[in-house]
């Protein structure tokens with residue numbers, strides 16, 4: 201009876217380094233002691249470098265010249281821009297503090313792409329000073345850039361297009377605006393270098409990205425005919441992440457019931473936690489798509505038109521790059537299921553604040569042998585009923601106890617720190633960078649202020 205109450209399990213796929221950290225008898229407990237009872241995030245930049253290489257390999261294999269810009273908003277840690285600086289990748293920033301943080305961690309201005317709507321004059325000026333590539337989103341922004349630019353040092357821009365698959369987006373130029381923007385680029389070409397076009401699509405589908413990229417390459421060719429550089433196309437981010445196995449995900453969706461969740465809570469939808477293709481393989485699939493033109497596929501169209509491919513993956517660069525640990529403060533058994541109270545807040549699990557739920561299964565560490573299986577939800581240590589890390593009734597293989605560590609897997613992409621605050625005057629969870637290069641698990645504090653931010 202009790203066991204049927206629990207939701208179907210959704211165990212996370214996890215890389216080797218994570219399994220090594222879990223298996224180490226001391227590391228996680230030592231870190232928890234050093235942190236002093238609060239929650240913490242564990243990061244592993246080497247995995248980020250592996251993910252980055254996956255995207256680069258996809259371009260090289262397809263014979264396409266291009267560059268990867270990490271979508272910085274997905275995680276605030278300094279180790280990611282540092283890893284980008286070490287691997288000749290760029291960073292996608294959307295605010296002046298993000299720009300400064302990237303620079304302070306070794307990323308050169310020319311390796312920045314600046315996105316975001318209605319950018320402040322300060323951001324435009326800083327980006328221009330550092331020779332970043334600015335994805336212009338509106339005509340007045342273009343005018344403000346013309347005013348900032350001088351002919352000795354033209355400003356590098358992309359024009360962001362309103363995507364055909366999302367015609368109601370508030371981002372990008374529609375066709376009429378684009379015609380005006382192109383006229384201005386031609387008029388001011390001494391001060392503005394129009395390097396091409398960009399777009400960023402919601403959703404994780406391959407086909408609309410391939411189609412939109414093909415369309416925008418045609419726009420590049422037309423712009424070149426008018427004397428503009430138009431060398432590059434940014435297809436944005438939105439590369440999928442494969443969090444859980446296909447069978448588990450399909451059975452979860454097939455058998456889904458509201459009463460799997462505390463209070464029968466209803467959700468507006470879930471992230472597609474199983475995806476195939478994901479990450480670099482999704483880029484390969486986009487490039488292998490056939491597009492209606494004389495080219496064999498999209499990769500051939502990029503190559504034969506000598507167009508550079510720019511991508512801005514955020515979440516997918518962070519796949520398998522970190523997890524979050526919440527010490528268990530208490531466990532309360534009710535008639536049908538229990539409540540774990542975690543040290544920490546659901547603000548460290550951002551999905552909980554988008555009318556949705558982070559679904560890859562959390563689990564208890566250490567795994568102290570077998571016990572009585574228990575179904576439990578997970579609440580945060582605040583006074584809010586709504587502060588739930590998991591509304592879902594999760595099956596644990598033993599009764600949780602105070603002092604256990606509760607681990608949420610694969611949280612580096614958007615979960616960790618986009619919504620964190622010092623609610624209840626609690627400190628923000630520290631970030632701990634682990635290394636697994638030697639037999640011993642090494643770890644260090646990732647200073648929140650590293651690089652002056």
Ligand SMILES: *Cc1c(COP(=O)(O)O)cnc(C)c1O
Nearest residue numbers: 271315400437438512513514515
């Ligand atoms: C958020 C964003 C990205 C990154 O998106 P992911 O889904 O994390 O890959 C890239 N480009 C732009 C313009 C964005 O707004």
